[in-house]
Amino acid sequence: MVVSIQDLSFHYSKNRTAVLDIPQWSLQSREQVFLHGPSGTGKSTLLNLLAGILLPSAGTIDILGKRINTLNGRQRDSWRARHIGVVFQQFNLIYYLSALDNIRLAALFGGTVNATSRASELLQALGIDTALHQQPAGQLSIGQQQRVAIARALINQPELLIVDEPTSALDARNRDVFMALLLDQVRLHQTALVFVSHDLALANTFSRVEAIADINRAGGIH
Amino acid sequence: MFLRLAVSSLWRRKGSVLLTFFAITVSVFVLLGVEQIRVQAKNSFSNTVSGTDLIVGARTGDINLLLYSVFRLGNATANISWQSYQHIATDPNVAWTIPISLGDSHKGYRVMGTNTAYFSHFRFGQEQSLELAEGAPFSKVFDVVLGSEVARALGYQLGDQLTLAHGIGSTSFSNHDDNPFRVTGILKPTGTPVDNTLHVSLKGIEAIHVGWQNGVKLASRSNTPAADIQQEFTPQNITAFMVGLNSKLATFRLQRQINTYQGEPLQAILPGATLAEFWQVIAAMENTLRLISILVLVASLLGLAAMLLASIRERQQEIAVMRTIGASPWFLLALIEVEAILITLGASVLAIVLLFLSTTLSAAILAERFNLFIDSMIITTQFLIYLMVVAGGTLVVALIPGVSAYRSALHQDLTR
Structure with a gap:
């Protein structure tokens, strides 16, 4: 099992009501789940908890059998670098670094060796020409940036990939290309995927589709 | 990779970085220049006469x-x-x-x-x-x-x-x-x-x-x-x-x-004793010059800290991205420190080059007008201590933006 959540509760401060209240939720190895729901229902908070950026106020989250809240800050950062890949909707890359260096930086944190050749392979597989590898990320198109972000998320061969609204800034054609490339790579690398979006048109490519409201009893930020 | 990240980050903000760089160059030049003149003048005067009782x-x-x-x-x-x-x-x-x-x-x-x-x-x-x-x-x-x-x-x-x-x-x-x-x-x-x-x-x-x-x-x-x-x-x-x-x-x-x-x-x-007396007389001026040059250095290092601190605000997305891919808050603090040291190191190297050129070029004028004969440049222990003080001072003042980056990283999440 990649993710196992038990009696999870989270609130941003003690005096505020809980944003998340999830009695039980899990994700199996190689499973790809599509989570949807309107803004403010706790989707991004859940992703932060899965990535170990936030810690549960109560309950437990186990990632790959490791209880995430038993790790200290440094261990969580290292754990995240090695086992979890993340793709955002925008501002994914450090735009003054080249496409290749963005990926190599993630490899540095994840302790991946031969990062340059592996990063080049990933970029090629995602349709980024060699000529663009050394180009500053800020000079790439949004679609190219999102593909570089996938490569960066996969460089350390993570068991879990978290993707948050990645297609919101893309037009329909680029969205379809992005989704096809993402799912190809996820299947190729046998990575479990948590994909968050409010665009239900994307849901049909996933084996499991869930509304955040169905798993979160708190109903998000009020 | 770490160094490349720091250099690229500085290059991205090259306008403000260059201004800070030149401010530190001038202050290090003044600091080392005062020391150089002091040592050179002492050497020149001490070497002028010997063996005379x-x-x-x-x-x-x-x-x-x-x-x-x-x-x-x-x-x-x-x-x-x-x-x-x-x-x-x-x-x-x-x-x-x-x-x-x-x-x-x-x-x-x-x-x-x-x-x-x-x-x-x-x-x-x-x-x-x-x-x-x-x-x-x-x-x-x-x-x-x-x-x-x-x-x-x-x-x-x-x-x-x-x-x-x-x-x-x-x-x-x-x-x-x-x-x-x-x-x-x-x-x-x-x-x-x-x-x-x-x-x-x-x-x-x-x-x-x-x-x-x-x-x-x-x-x-x-x-x-x-x-x-x-x-x-x-x-x-x-x-x-x-x-x-x-x-x-x-x-x-x-x-x-x-x-x-x-x-x-x-x-x-007695030439030696009178020369020692002479140094005592000018020691007050020497100390004043040294104090002024240290204050100039402190001002420019604080300018460096202010520039880096201001950059933290515009680097929130960058910090969020780095946190996401596994950078610890300590990594971000270290990044700010390295950026500060790179600026100071470069500025110090330029200041030393300028000092070398100016002492070489001014040697003839000093000799002709003031009978002060100087070598092109003398590296003394004090000179090296000053450089270490500059580096140490940089590390200390860079803690201000460094800690800000650290705290920002602690509270950063994926949605920012």
Whole structure:
């Protein structure tokens, strides 16, 4: 099992009501789940908890059998670098670094060796020409940036990939290309995927589709 | 990768980074420059005279006597009579003396009247004696031996003729035009005021002043060089003289004798002790300069901290991305520290290069105008300590933006 959540509760401060209240939720190895729901229902908070950026106020989250809240800050950062890949909707890359260096930086944190050749392979597989590898990320198109972000998320061969609204800034054609490339790579690398979006048109490519409201009893930020 | 990230990050903000970089360059340049001048001046002054036990002149301040007799800076308040000089020179404790007669010049370079003892007994640096690059010491009344810089700057060669001017200004209206001197020797460079001096015999000084009164040529003066050469000139006065003793043990006794000499008010100083006194006098100025340069450095380092702190606000997305891919808050703190050190390191290297160039280029001007002879650059322990202080100061002030980045990273999440 990649993710196992038990009696999870989270609130941003003690005096505020809980944003998340999830009695039980899990994700199996190689499973790809599509989570949807309107803004403010706790989707991004859940992703932060899965990535170990936030810690549960109560309950437990186990990632790959490791209880995430038993790790200290440094261990969580290292754990995240090695086992979890993340793709955002925008501002994914450090735009003054080249496409290749963005990926190599993630490899540095994840302790991946031969990062340059592996990063080049990933970029090629995602349709980024060699000529663009050394180009500053800020000079790439949004679609190219999102593909570089996938490569960066996969460089350390993570068991879990978290993707948050990645297609919101893309037009329909680029969205379809992005989704096809993402799912190809996820299947190729046998990575479990948590994909968050409010665009239900994307849901049909996933084996499991869930509304955040169905798993979160708190109903998000009020 | 870490270094590349820091360099790329700085390059992205090159406008503000370059301004900060140049501010630190200037402050490090000032800090190291003050230290360099201090060390160079000390070395230059300390090397100017050695092996001389006493310097004797008319009663004046110790430092003034040292400055005008050795460094050719300032003027004597009075002269010493030839009789008094002879009296002391014949003391059994005295091994040698070098008379010094000052007051004339040639195109801004000072003229020193002396005798041949100067060439055999004067020592500079580490007990080095004077050596002639060309020619021979003066032997006739109107012979002149040039310091190396005088010969170089004015393009004189052996056999050339030149005339002296009364007084020490670079422009004089009272010239000794009727008594030209012939260059018979050119000294090797010494890195001391000797290089900027024209050396003539005491007889030559006397000869050109026959028929002069109070610095003015009398209308009745009718001497010609030929007539002067025929005369036996005995100096009436000299400005000062250097003394070498047979035994160092006699130094203080003879100094006391000279200071209490009944014939006229004289004063004897120990060059080393007076030089130490001189450093004490200028220590206050030295410390003030040092304090100012440290304050300039502190101001520019705070500017560096302010620039980096301001950048943290615009780097929130960057911090979020790095946190996402596994960067710890400590990594971000270290990144800010490295960025600060890179700026300071680069600025320090540029400051050292500029210092090297400016000391090299200004060496000739300092020697010509102030008789201050400097090497291109001297790396002292203090110099290295200053560089370490700059690096240490940078690390400390960079903690301000560094901790800000750390705290920002702690509270950063994926949605920002």
